[in-house]
């Protein structure tokens with residue numbers, strides 16, 4: 070049976086790493102009907118929006134999607150399509166594992182962490198009012214009237230929202246993931262000492278949910294301390310669950326522990342389906358150079374295979390990637406001891422090397 074999967078190649082380095090990912094996924098022997106959909110800045114002139122309805126409809130129909138990164142203009146311009154996709158499809162759980170593969174240059178060894186990031190609320194609510202706008206004025210008046218607090222008149226305002234519903238489902242997701250994957254501990258990461266109502270609520274709900282999982286250890290950590298602890302004693306942690314913005318930052322930190330963004334995969338999972346994508350962005354400076362590391366997106370493909378129940382293909386593909394990395398020959402520049410190594414493989418050549426390995430690995 071062939072799986073119907075939406076493929077959003079993305080922009081920047083997205084096109085190249087998506088092509089390598091598509092080829093290695095097909096080389097596992099699993100069959101796919103790719104429903105290729107374009108989104109982002111490049112489709113703006115044609116559709117007047119970076120996220121046309123037909124892209125969302127495709128994901129709703131297929132229930133499984135894999136995407137390359139999409140560029141978001143900084144400060145001004147359209148809002149992130151990546152965030153909008155997760156919101157529109159209510160893909161509330163952003164699962165970002167960080168695992169050391171042998172042969173990767175890193176200051177750390179044997180890292181095995183999983184960040185579970187809430188994807189639909191927190192600082193990413195998208196409720197914002199620009200400096201000088203009538204909306205920001207109305208917000209300020211309300212704050213003064215109801216809370217007796219004065220906001221500097223030349224301010225902009227972003228609203229952070231945290232709900233019981235959103236917190237409960239993400240913490241449950243983290244515990245269910247821990248149980249299903251035989252992990253020992255879940256740590257809730259927050260800033261409840263300062264944001265007593267929002268992060269305080271997240272922590273309170275996390276403590277309640279933890280009682281439903283007596284077989285799994287539970288702890289909590291303030292986010293700034295979490296950064297230091299992860300750098301100094303990462304072995305003390307296992308599954309980490311946290312609100313949106315902290316998850317975005319901590320997952321990049323964890324990627325740094327295992328050798329960089331080039332090897333950090335991710336999944337966005339909800340009730341309606343799942344969208345798989347690397348943690349990294351579109352790295353525009355490498356666009357069109359066939360130079361970027363396809364591993365993060367290929368490992369996102371491994372996560373997709375597991376989600377589809379293709380455990381054997383997932384294990385074979387992960388092993389093929391691990392062997393290519395361990396040998397250290399056909400890897401991209403970022404996985405070489407010297408990043409200027411002229412023998413570094415291109416994006417497509419690393420994909421080819423993984424396909425050759427796959428052909429030799431019979432059963433996972």
Ligand code: NAD
Pocket residue numbers: 082137138139140141142151330331346347348349350351352353355360361362363365403
């Ligand atoms: P980035 O992740 O694109 O790049 C950060 C650094 O990591 C750069 O030095 C880059 O060269 C390197 N890097 C990233 N991926 C790599 C790979 N596969 N191989 C080798 N090196 C790699 O982050 P940025 O520069 O902050 O963002 C660029 C754009 O990507 C922005 O528009 C941002 O909004 C967008 N972005 C998109 C997503 C997404 O699509 N989910 C995620 C993050 C950022």
